[in-house]
Amino acid sequence: MALKLYDKLKHSIRYWLLRTLPTCQQTVEKISQSMERPLSLRERIDLKLHLWICAWCQWYMEHLHLIRETARAKAVEPSDFVSGAGLSNEARERIRRRLTNEN
Amino acid sequence: MNAPQGKFPAESPDPGRWLDDHGDYLFKYAVFRLRDNNAAEDAVQETFLAALKAYKQFEGRGSERTWLVGILKHKIVDHFRRSGREAPLGEEADEGPEHREFFERPEPWQGHWNNDYAPSEWHATPAELIERSDFWKIFNDCLSPLPQRTASAFTLREVDGLKSEEICEILSIKVNNLWVMLHRARLHLRNCLELNWFRSEE
Numbered sequence: 282m283a284l285k286l287y288d289k290l291k292h293s294i295r296y297w298l299l300r301t302l303p304t305c306q307q308t309v310e311k312i313s314q315s316m317e318r319p320l321s322l323r324e325r326i327d328l329k330l331h332l333w334i335c336a337w338c339q340w341y342m343e344h345l346h347l348i349r350e351t352a353r354a355k356a357v358e359p360s361d362f363v364s365g366a367g368l369s370n371e372a373r374e375r376i377r378r379r380l381t382n383e384n
Numbered sequence: 385m386n387a388p389q390g391k392f393p394a395e396s397p398d399p400g401r402w403l404d405d406h407g408d409y410l411f412k413y414a415v416f417r418l419r420d421n422n423a424a425e426d427a428v429q430e431t432f433l434a435a436l437k438a439y440k441q442f443e444g445r446g447s448e449r450t451w452l453v454g455i456l457k458h459k460i461v462d463h464f465r466r467s468g469r470e471a472p473l474g475e476e477a478d479e480g481p482e483h484r485e486f487f488e489r490p491e492p493w494q495g496h497w498n499n500d501y502a503p504s505e506w507h508a509t510p511a512e513l514i515e516r517s518d519f520w521k522i523f524n525d526c527l528s529p530l531p532q533r534t535a536s537a538f539t540l541r542e543v544d545g546l547k548s549e550e551i552c553e554i555l556s557i558k559v560n561n562l563w564v565m566l567h568r569a570r571l572h573l574r575n576c577l578e579l580n581w582f583r584s585e586e
Contacts, residue, residue: 304495306487313567317548340503344574351510352523352542355416358514367408372425376407380399380432 295334302331305338312342316349397439399432406449410456417460417539419524427459434459457544461554464536468555486571501575506582519581526576530569537562538569 303311308331311324320328332339368376410431414424434455435442442451486501488494497503513519527535533555540546540554541562548559555562 305497306495309571310567313570314563317563317566337497337502340505341574344503344506345570347506347508347510348574349542351513353545354510355514356543368411373403373407376429376432377400377403379429380403383433383436
């Protein structure tokens with residue numbers, strides 16, 4: 282009985298917060314800005330509360346940080362996508378000729 | 385000429401060997417950021433030409449590759465700066481890839497995630513993803529539909545970790561524009577990676 286009441290209360294609080302706090306659309310913009318500048322106290326409280334009740338935005342924030350971390354780790358180890366091995370033979374020869382002329 | 389192996393610099397620069405030793409690496413470094421083969425080839429060529437001119441100042445401090453990458457970084461930034469100057473801000477300020485469907489339109493849940501686009505849990509670590517060349521192919525494809533300057537801003541910030549002020553100066557934009565661009569790029573890229581990589585991985 283008490284447990285049921287607790288659940289009901291939790292549900293109501295959650296619902297009330299969802300209706301009161303900034304929406305997900307506004308929150309994801311704040312999440313992005315939190316990676317660029319310090320948020321104000323009010324912004325931080327709103328964000329914390331929203332994340333507390335919204336798994337989607339929580340994941341969203343985790344994903345942005347994962348993308349950043351992954352991209353920065355890749356920055357020093359360039360990728361093999363697109364042209365696979367690197368310079369095409371034509372480009373290589375073109376650059377070689379240019380360098381020979383210059384040297 | 386008689387310098388022991390690996391000791392650098394030799395008495396005169398050897399750009400042919402630079403090309404053999406570092407050409408592919410520099411190209412991959414550039415194409416990852418510029419996402420354009422021609423522009424990346426140009427940047428590599430300009431790097432070697434600048435290296436020939438600056439050879440005397442190098443004096444073998446640090447590794448040859450680090451020195452060349454340092455020059456290449458400037459060439460890449462020059463490319464972004466040029467394309468920033470050429471394209472007026474205009475449409476980029478208000479448009480981006482369509483993303484209004486990401487969120488509910490009708491009340492009572494206006495502004496909350498649309499079920500079809502709501503994020504789901506990802507199971508991945510940077511260490512795993514770095515190794516997957518197919519992931520980087522998708523990453524690259526996902527950035528392609530973004531307006532040029534938006535993609536450049538994203539790359540400078542999230543790949544190279546430049547500060548806001550530096551990026552604004554390079555792209556000739558105001559910091560508020562930068563934040564809007566980064567937000568749009570992230571929203572779009574996250575969704576695109578989820579649809580094309582994370583959901584199909586499961």
